[in-house]
Amino acid sequence: MILSINSELNVFLLVLCVGFFLGIIYDLIRIVRRVYKHNIFAINIEDSIFWIVTIFILFEFLKYKNSGEFRGFILIGCIIGVILYFYLLSNVLSKMGVAFLKYIDCLIQKVFKLLNFINFFSKIPLLSEKIRVLYNKKIMK
Template sequence: MATSVAEQVYVFLATMYGGILIGFVYDLYRILRLIFKPKKIATLIQDLIFWIVISGVAIAVLLFSNSGQLRFYTFLGFVMGSILYNQLLSNIIIKTIVYLLSLLKKTIMSLINKLVYPIKILIQWSKIPWRWAKKKLMPIYYRWRRIATMPKRIARDVKKYIKTVMKKK
């Protein structure tokens, strides 16, 4: 099937766009791995999902641009698009996404702190009666503990006294 040069240029530019899209997906994947720090099994699952997504992107670009025909310039377009993205846009995109995620984290933490603040205040207010009760009841507690341990202390002192009397004989 003969294709014109204009169609080939269109396919090449479409596959370059696909390469840029693949580079973007790869950056998202890198950011997710940095955030979640997965273990071996989770990494395998993430890798599998990443390659399925990348394959889907490549197939979709090939199907929409030239009915799925594989030519050398389609592979060249994917490679050049991903290299172009990596050299020109990758650092900017990563910094922007990390900044947006940190901004989102700060916003969520601020919202959580605002929601939890009334609960913290209630807990602080509830501590006041407990502190007062503890202050009033602690002397009574110590007296009762001293009275409750009195038989044990008396038995210990008697044993000690008997030992010293037995040694003197």
Template structure:
């Protein structure tokens, strides 16, 4: 017969391992996002800082609820063991396939938005001609409108290319 104290600590160890697996899985989601939307070192550092701060608070919450806030090294070892087991076994595949699908989704979104931009260009082209005919200054106004529309198009295109 196993004592209830040992059962409770065994359950806590398994919860800690599950937390370690969930923690690295969430970090893998962050890595997938970084591969799909690349950004600089400063933003990566800021993301990591917030991720690990939030993780520390959640780990503290786990220890507070399950073990009355007592610091137990086997809990930290359980978290580390869960992190290592997940990282060695599944992490590589999750990041690889997750990145592939995330990039695929981004490409589809980009294609749809570019299609909408092309349709808007097609629809707004007669508007430029109409403005050219009705304005007093004619060419000057149409050049201005055309220039503004071209700036807008380039801004949208550059923004989409950064995705």
């Protein structure tokens, strides 16, 4: 299919956005890795899943916008979109994302501590009941 220059420019700008979006997705994976340590096997699995999803997104985009044709400017646009994201927003969003995840993690830990505290005190009536039963048994003997 022959595209006009305007159509190619439109596809190029859209693929820049796709590259930008893929940079955000990979950055989210990196943020999770910074907060929750992973072993090398988990990192390899995450990267494999990311690339499979990336390929699927790019092929669906190409099928929808460019009749499935892959051209050099599409690859260049995607790479430029990723590079733009990493130079413009990655540092700021990574720091915010790490801080947010650490805050959520701290909040969850506090909730679990509170639940453990409540669970501990909920056992006291059961314990006092057992002591009372044992005491009554001793008195009856």
